[in-house]
Structures are given as structure tokens and as C-alpha cells.
Amino acid sequence: MILSKTTEYALNVLSFMATRNKEMYPAEYLYKELKIPRQYLRRLLTDLSRKGFITSIRGRNGGFVFSRDLSSINFAQVIEAMEGQEAMKTCLLGFTACIIDHPCVMHDLWTEARSKMIETLTNTSLADLKNKYEMDKDTIAQLNNSLIH
Amino acid sequence: MILSKTTEYALNVLSFMATRNKEMYPAEYLYKELKIPRQYLRRLLTDLSRKGFITSIRGRNGGFVFSRDLSSINFAQVIEAMEGQEAMKTCLLGFTACIIDHPCVMHDLWTEARSKMIETLTNTSLADLKNKYEMDKDTIAQLNNSLIH
DNA sequence: TTAAATTACTACAAAAAGGTAGCATTTATA
């Protein structure tokens, strides 16, 4: 139910990067914006680049950029990469024992809600996120406009 | 996404107790059945009784029994009691910061799947679990029967 | 070529979660 703090951080970073239109995201900038502990964030960024979501560019004017198209990164992938493949494959209540042996009594009742959730996480890419974000911005801009005039 | 091990244990214990028809569940019996580390389980049981799900009966022939009707205990309650109220109230991806400030970009997309899940957890009581379990047992018994004859 | 801005790496520290051991207390019953 509750993702690890590190996974939350990862989702925060990637969501943030996906919705701003910067060319480059240095760790220090992300630190100031997101308030994730400085050194921990740096490690996380290195980790995310090793996992292939972003690419690091060293040296002056360096930082991090997405290494592939936003539409090819979805939330399920990120969670899986951070928490391990198990996380999404076993049942969300985590009764691993009863999967091997025999599905526990909760299993059937749970299955529907669970797949809805995984579906949402899988079907939502960072590109969707970005589009949504920009639509919202437009709506707010129009609202402000109509209030002023 | 992933409940803490302790919460898993709690759900396992309560599910197990709900589906067996014993009058009393001593810690040692639950230990043998569920293989949860002995002393840790004992602490968990004490905790669950402090939280009002079960009652402890000390002394010889003692053990644990439900302290209220199975139909009045649902999964959401148990998870909330174990993980803290926050767990169910804030968004499942745990972006607490963005709730206070402003809902993050993920929020809207996420809301539907999230509420489905909470709904299921809230609407499923231990009594439901028990009924389901007994129906399944009957079905299997009938199947066996028809195979033999 | 030197300084500044940046990531990479390593080692450590602190906090939280999970697990163990042992003794005290309670209760039923032989």
C-alpha cells in the first residue's frame, strides 16, 4: 500500500522532470525544488540513470535528462524498477506464501481492485502526465483571464 | 504498494483466525500454523488485542479470541490500525507534500483506481472472508464427491 | 590553464523495522 520513501522520491523526481520544459536538470536544481535530502537525491539520480530512465551528463552545465521518450515510461515500470519485480507481480497484500501454496481466502475478492490499479499504473505514461499538466495550466490561465476581464 | 511485513502478518493472523472455527487461538498454535517468528508474533498478538480486534485470555487454556463480531472488522480498518491513519487517507502513492500544497499531477489520474481499492478493502469484512472460505470448501467437497462416484 | 560547476563513488551514521531471549504474571487443574 505504501511505497518506500525512495520509490516516492523517484516518482516525484521523474514527474517533476516530465512536466517542466527544461533542457537539463542538475541535481542541485532538483534538490531546491523538491527538498529531497541532497546527497540521497544524488544517489537516487545515479540509480535512475543506471536503470535507464535518465542519462547523466557530467561536468559544467551537466545534469540529467530523460534518456528515452516520455511516452515509453509508465508508473508501473518505475515502481517495479525501484521495488523489485516482485512488487507488481505478487498480490498487493503481499501474501507471497499463499501464492506458492494455494491462493489465500482474500485472493479472489482482491483481484479486481488490484488489476484496476496495475492497469492505471501501466497505462499512465509520463507523457500523459505532461499533457494533463499542460491542459490544467491552460484551464487556469483562461479562468484567470475571464476573472480579470 | 507494499504493506509492511508486520501488516501482512496481522492480516494473515486475523484471516486465519476468522476462517477456522476454533474457540481459542493460543500464540503457539498460530506460530505452528503460520510460521511467523514466534516472539514477533506474540508481540503482534498483544498489539492486535490492544487495538481492539482480539482479546487475550491469560493463564492455562488461554489464548486469543475475536473481541467483536467478524462482520464489524474490515481490511481497511486493520491496515489503518497497523500502518497509521495516514496510510489510507493520503494518496496511495504517498505524495503527502503535494496534498498540503496542491494536488500533484498524478493525483487525478490516480483517484479512480485508488478509491476502487479502498472501497474493496472497506467493504470486505472478516465475515465475508469466512463465508467465501466455507463456500469454497463446499464446492471442493462436492467436486471430490462427483469424481469418486 | 585554471577555476567553477557538475556527476561518481565510497564510507560512514542514524533511524526504522524486524526478530530474539528471558523472566514475570496469570490461570486451570491434577
Added chain:
DNA sequence: TATAAATGCTACCTTTTTGTAGTAATTTAA
């Protein structure tokens, strides 16, 4: 009443997760 079978409690240990500090390497640009 003594013993066995149970929970209650406390103190400690181990592992995992989260967080910190400092130095090395890389790159740009003055």
C-alpha cells in the same frame, strides 16, 4: 498447593532503509 500452559513485558540484537560527508573525476568556459 504445585505445576503446566498460557500471556505480558522489557531489553537487546540484526537487518534494512534513509541520510550525511567528503573526495575524485569530468567538462565547460573565462
